[in-house]
Amino acid sequence: MKVAVLQFPGTNCEFDAHYAFKKLGCDVEVVWHKNSKLPANTDLVIVPGGFSYGDYLRSGAIARFAAIMEDVKRFAKNGGKVLGICNGFQILLEAGLLPGAMKRNDTLHFISKHHHLKVIDNQNEFLRLLNVGDVVNIPVAHHDGNYFIDEEGLKELERNNQILLKYCTKDGELTNMNGSISNIAGICNKERNVFGLMPHPERAIEEILGSTDGINMLKGFLK
Numbered sequence: 109m110k111v112a113v114l115q116f117p118g119t120n121c122e123f124d125a126h127y128a129f130k131k132l133g134c135d136v137e138v139v140w141h142k143n144s145k146l147p148a149n150t151d152l153v154i155v156p157g158g159f160s161y162g163d164y165l166r167s168g169a170i171a172r173f174a175a176i177m178e179d180v181k182r183f184a185k186n187g188g189k190v191l192g193i194c195n196g197f198q199i200l201l202e203a204g205l206l207p208g209a210m211k212r213n214d215t216l217h218f219i220s221k222h223h224h225l226k227v228i229d230n231q232n233e234f235l236r237l238l239n240v241g242d243v244v245n246i247p248v249a250h251h252d253g254n255y256f257i258d259e260e261g262l263k264e265l266e267r268n269n270q271i272l273l274k275y276c277t278k279d280g281e282l283t284n285m286n287g288s289i290s291n292i293a294g295i296c297n298k299e300r301n302v303f304g305l306m307p308h309p310e311r312a313i314e315e316i317l318g319s320t321d322g323i324n325m326l327k328g329f330l331k
């Protein structure tokens with residue numbers, strides 16, 4: 109399986125994602141933002157975490173104008189799978205590939221820790237190897253993870269089962285970690301081929317990292 113990991117100035121998780129998918133046996137290529145085309149035969153695009161363009165203006169607001177994003181949009185429109193992790197999620201929101209917007213955490217603090225997430229929907233390629241109600245332990249590291257969408261948009265997400273993950277305690281009780289509406293940690297688009305989440309599954313793939321719960325999330329994409 110061919111995985112393309114995008115790289116913008118300020119991206120800092122491209123090699124974590126590269127390492128994780130390599131470990132899963134994928135052919136992985138890091139793709140510079142100035143390229144106008146994704147590699148031939150790309151099966152999955154990862155928009156990784158970091159601080160693209162220093163998070164100036166708004167996280168992801170500049171990266172979404174990068175040349176490569178035109179091809180990512182084309183790829184997604186044709187049904188190609190795209191996963192945005194943290195800053196990648198922010199970029200996909202800014203690019204209009206996912207609905208809603210990201211605000212600063214309500215505490216105004218950068219939050220960096222392991223946090224539990226509850227699987228809300230698994231009828232998608234990302235979480236198909238998990239069960240609804242499963243609790244996973246995945247690191248978070250962001251200051252702009254306060255997901256927002258208007259009332260009508262939230263209803264639409266719920267109606268279409270687009271809410272994939274919510275923040276919770278280790279016992280599965282929903283918690284509000286950063287102000288996100290309805291405790292949302294991850295969503296997908298209506299067509300179910302574009303995914304975004306604030307936590308970092310690619311950083312939870314070895315015991316030494318504190319959790320291996322990310323493996324079965326990323327593995328969902330494997331053919």
Ligand SMILES: NC(=O)CC[C@H](N)C(=O)O
Pocket residue numbers: 156157158159160163167193194195196249250251252253
């Ligand atoms: N780990 C990351 O991707 C950081 C995300 C983002 N730039 C923020 O701090 O909100």
